[in-house]
Amino acid sequence: MSKRIAIVGGGYVGAELAKSLEGKADVTLIEPHSHFVHAPAMIRAVVDPLILDRALIPYDSLLKQGKILQARAESIDATGVTLENGERVDADYIVIATGSNNAVPFKPNTGGIDALRADNARIHGMLSSAKSVAIVGAGAVGTELAGEIAHYMPETKVTLISSEPSLFPDQPKALARGLLRKLQAAGVNLVFGARAENLESLTEPYAGTLRLSNGDSITADLIFPAVGSRAVSGILETLPGAIKSSANRIKTDAWLRPSDLPNVFAAGDVADAGDAMTIVATSRQLPWLSKLLQALVGGAKLEDQKPYKPWKKAPLLVPLGPKKGNSFFVLFTAGDFLTRLVKGKDLFLTQRNKFFDRAS
Ligand SMILES: Cc1cc2nc3c(=O)[nH]c(=O)nc-3n(C[C@H](O)[C@H](O)[C@H](O)COP(=O)(O)OP(=O)(O)OC[C@H]3O[C@@H](n4cnc5c(N)ncnc54)[C@H](O)[C@@H]3O)c2cc1C
Incomplete structure (x- = not known):
């Protein structure tokens, strides 16, 4: 047996x-859940909900011999x-x-896939009418979100807030420098070394005023928690x-x-x-x-058997919308061309849909 x-x-x-x-x-x-959630594309799906149908992939064709229990x-x-x-x-x-x-609409909360679709539509609506957006947390999710909004909604005023002294302080300097320059050129306002002291929700975006540890306050039509x-x-x-x-x-x-x-x-x-x-x-x-x-x-x-050994230094790809971005490929850092080619253009949507045996 x-x-x-x-x-x-x-x-x-x-x-x-x-x-x-x-x-x-x-x-x-x-x-x-009925569908796999392809997280890298869920960031762009907030500004471009048309990609949602390819980012949420049904499980029904995944296994040929194994069993899936919903x-x-x-x-x-x-x-x-x-x-x-x-x-x-x-x-x-x-x-x-x-x-x-x-947070929603990046991953489902207790409501499942239908609720995630509804959250995506609702928050896209709020984002479309927002004049100002604040993003709390400048890890990969927060930084990519700032880049996506700046690309697709250039009229929106975006503020990216980080408690760190710089972008990606643990990564090669060339990566952080490139991303900083591109975000600034796209009009994103970056605030470093400041904590949001009154973040009202860790699970969904909301409108409000942030009180920062540096004494400033920022009012935004939409505040995205992106703290991990x-x-x-x-x-x-x-x-x-x-x-x-x-x-x-x-x-x-x-x-x-x-x-x-x-x-x-x-x-x-x-x-x-x-x-x-x-x-x-x-x-x-x-x-x-x-x-x-x-x-x-x-x-x-x-x-x-050989024990598992974690990454010593892992690759990191940070697109800022479909055209720009910077990446660390372990042996070298790269700019717009490779970041776009490997991730930014398609966000691995074609590869993921093929993996699930779905027409892509
Ligand atoms: C917005 C966003 C963008 C991201 N982009 C990138 C990226 O570009 N590159 C990158 O490297 N990483 C990225 N990440 C991180 C990446 O999504 C995670 O590292 C990855 O999802 C981890 O995979 P996993 O299989 O451990 O867990 P998950 O993908 O979280 O899957 C866990 C699964 O377990 C199921 N589950 C939970 N509890 C139970 C239970 N009790 N019984 C049965 N099933 C259960 C859930 O429904 C879920 O389907 C991103 C994360 C977010 C939030």
Whole structure:
């Protein structure tokens, strides 16, 4: 009898892992939503909702041999997964890939995909009539959002607020310098070294006045919180030996195990394996985890397998709309041409839709 692998969460980790393992094991993917959410395109979808239909991709053609259960997992133990509806999925190996939450309309909140579509339409409407926008947080999401609005809605006054002293202080200087120059040229007002002291919502944009730690205040027709994702780690927290780190993530051992249970693995945003919460991180973890599980299913011992090693320095691609941007490709930094070609123009929409076997 082939070994059973239950994968909880159908995001970047879960969907790819399930596809890579179907046919090699008895795979069940557990995911509550009807559609995969392609996060990199959800930023542009706020200014250009026409791309939403390609950014939300139905799961129905993903697996040919594996099974997808549209359900939410409630708890796990060494022998399987218990679903919210009380059903049970027995498994020999379990992978937790429950990812993270962010603000709408970037990722769904409790309402699911229909609610996410409604949030996208509502917030696009608010953005279209806004004369001024403030974005709190200048990580990749905040910076890209500023670039998208500046490109598609050049009349809108955009202020990007960061508590850091500069853009991307941990990245190569050429990347940060290039992005700063381009944002300023596009008319974006950048405020560094200032915290928003009265951010009213971390989960959705709103109109209001921000009080900053530097004594200034900024009133905007729309304030976007872009202060980072929080891992969805409830299922793992109560397992024996689980240790929580920053942003609700759970620490993993060298074989991506988040607890004392030897047959339970975790990857992606929920797992603190030494990588950032990015798709770039999942692209390193996935082939390793798929290979490991195939070896285990084939009878190999875990201790004989190579441990996982996180990125030392990971690539970072930051488009500012479809034409401009800067990127760090580990060996070199690049400007508009490569950033546009690799990411900015299509935001990996064609590649993702092909992966899900959808016409692109
Ligand atoms: C707006 C935005 C843009 C981004 N752009 C980029 C980018 O350009 N490049 C990059 O590298 N990274 C980017 N990221 C980060 C990237 O989206 C995450 O790192 C990535 O989604 C992590 O994948 P994951 O599989 O761990 O989790 P997720 O993609 O979050 O997927 C987790 C899945 O688990 C499901 N789930 C949750 N709880 C349960 C449960 N109890 N039972 C069953 N299923 C459950 C969820 O429904 C979800 O489908 C972006 C993030 C955001 C918010």
